[in-house]
Structures are given as C-alpha cells and as structure tokens.
Amino acid sequence: MTGPTRTHALRLLIAWAVLSVVGVLLALQLRLPPGDQSQQSIDESGLLQLMTVISTPVFIGVVLFVLYSVVVFRQKRGALEDGPPSYGNFRVQVAWVAITAVIVLILAGIGIGELAGRANGTNFASSNQPSLATTGSVGTTEANALQIQVIAQQWYFTYRYPDYAGVESLHLMLPVNANVVIHVTSTDILHSWWAYELGVKADANPGVDNITYLTTLRTGSFTVRCAELCGIWHGNMVDTNGAVVSQADFATWVADLQKSSANVTLPPYSQYYFPSPRVKGT
Ligand SMILES: [Cu+2]
Numbered sequence: 001m002t003g004p005t006r007t008h009a010l011r012l013l014i015a016w017a018v019l020s021v022v023g024v025l026l027a028l029q030l031r032l033p034p035g036d037q038s039q040q041s042i043d044e045s046g047l048l049q050l051m052t053v054i055s056t057p058v059f060i061g062v063v064l065f066v067l068y069s070v071v072v073f074r075q076k077r078g079a080l081e082d083g084p085p086s087y088g089n090f091r092v093q094v095a096w097v098a099i100t101a102v103i104v105l106i107l108a109g110i111g112i113g114e115l116a117g118r119a120n121g122t123n124f125a126s127s128n129q130p131s132l133a134t135t136g137s138v139g140t141t142e143a144n145a146l147q148i149q150v151i152a153q154q155w156y157f158t159y160r161y162p163d164y165a166g167v168e169s170l171h172l173m174l175p176v177n178a179n180v181v182i183h184v185t186s187t188d189i190l191h192s193w194w195a196y197e198l199g200v201k202a203d204a205n206p207g208v209d210n211i212t213y214l215t216t217l218r219t220g221s222f223t224v225r226c227a228e229l230c231g232i233w234h235g236n237m238v239d240t241n242g243a244v245v246s247q248a249d250f251a252t253w254v255a256d257l258q259k260s261s262a263n264v265t266l267p268p269y270s271q272y273y274f275p276s277p278r279v280k281g282t
Helices: 003-029 039-072 090-119 247-260
Strands: 146-153 156-161 167-169 173-175 179-186 191-195 200-204 210-215 220-226 238-245
Touching: 003 039, 039 090, 039 210, 146 173, 146 191, 146 200, 167 247, 173 247, 179 191, 179 200, 200 210, 238 247
Parallel strands: 146 179, 173 238
Antiparallel strands: 146 156, 156 167, 179 210, 191 200, 191 220, 220 238
C-alpha cells in the first residue's frame, strides 16, 4: 500500500470501528417485535436483535465507504476521466469471503442448535420453561399441554377447546405460564392464522391439521389477524380481543363457556374439516 492509500485505509478503518461500536450499542437498546408475551416471541425478538447487531457493522462499512468515496475521490468538475484500473486485492478478497463465511456459519450454528433441541424431546421452547400448574390439563409435555383448535372460515376465526368438551369461542383465551398446542385448520378456503404478539403464525387449510406450539409467559391482550388474502372481507378478519389471563381466570372463563354452551349444538369435533359441498342453485 502506498502512503496516501494507507492514510485513506487507516482513516476509514478507525471511523468504521468507532461508528460500529456506537451502532452496536444502539442496536442493543432496541426493543424489537414481537415482544415478550410468549417464549416464542422472546426467541423471535432475540433472533431479530442478533441479526441487527451482526448486520450493523456491515451496513456502516458499506455506507461509510460510499460516502467517503463520494467526498474524497470526487471527480473534479469538468474533468471526464476513468479512475485508475483495479486488478483485485488478494487481502480484501480473502477477508470478504472469510467474514461472510463466519457470519453465515454462526447463524447456521444457531439454527442447527435450535433444531437439535427440538429433535431432543419437546417442541416447546426449552430455554425458559415456565412453572406450570400441576393440575388440570395444562402440563409440560406435548401430550398434557393445553390443546386448542383454530378454525378459520370466511371471515373470522373460532376456537375450540377439545380438553373442555370441544366448546367453541369467538375469541382466543389462554392461561398464562402454559404450554399450548395449537391446531390450525379451515372449513372453506386457505387462510393464515397470525397472533402477532405471541409470535405464532400458521396456514389454515381445509382438510389439514396444521400444528404450532406456544408457551405463554405474560398476561395481556393480543391481536389475531388473517395473513392470507381470502376474499372480499379478508381485511375484516381481525380480532383484538385475544387474551392471556391468569390460570384461575382461565378456569372460570372456560367453566362459564361450558355452561353457556350447554344448549348449543356444534358440529362434531374433528381433527380437521372439509368444505360442505355446494348444491347447484344455492
Ligand atoms: Cu382469511
């Protein structure tokens, strides 16, 4: 490297290092969605934050280099010349490949670790197992976790609780500190069930029992919306009345629901449903 080139490189390197430290410290302060209402949302927020932290120095490096070039290597007004020819730079090329490979391998390692953890037993998030009630149907394993069926249809979702005689609710009510297995299905066309704050989303297809897992950690309301264009009232498929409540409140709520549903005849509970055939003229 010649004298002036070395000066430019040093200047850029120092500016990049300082700005990167500031950028990473700022990125660590961010509170990224979806939040902390469930273990799944905590995991997603954490992963988003990790990727933001890793990409901040890369972003700063690229933008800094472009801005530095625009200011320092700007062509003089009126002059129309090519820059000096470039024949590649071995060290830059090796560094480029090595740094990108390390970043990708770190992310791959995290992904493989997560998958291996799931293959090892439970589908529930293992890093922060909640203290669960020992009674009732709310348990630590998939078999004794609370089972809930989400049924999508044009244009709303309903929720059936097979552990409680298959009663049905228009709003999703969940106990806190519970492992929940969510079975998502549809009675007509394709929808997508998305509980944004809880960090879970699953396709709702007729004839399919699509399973997703949830570990609730904090009480509060949440919003459910449809994330698959499903007809003229798709935009209306929003319910802001979902709630994670205390285990005692959940027990009261579900008992009330069972009482008020005593005289309601629902279609028989099934793992999944098919659209009823349409008769011509109806
Ligand atoms: Cu829909």
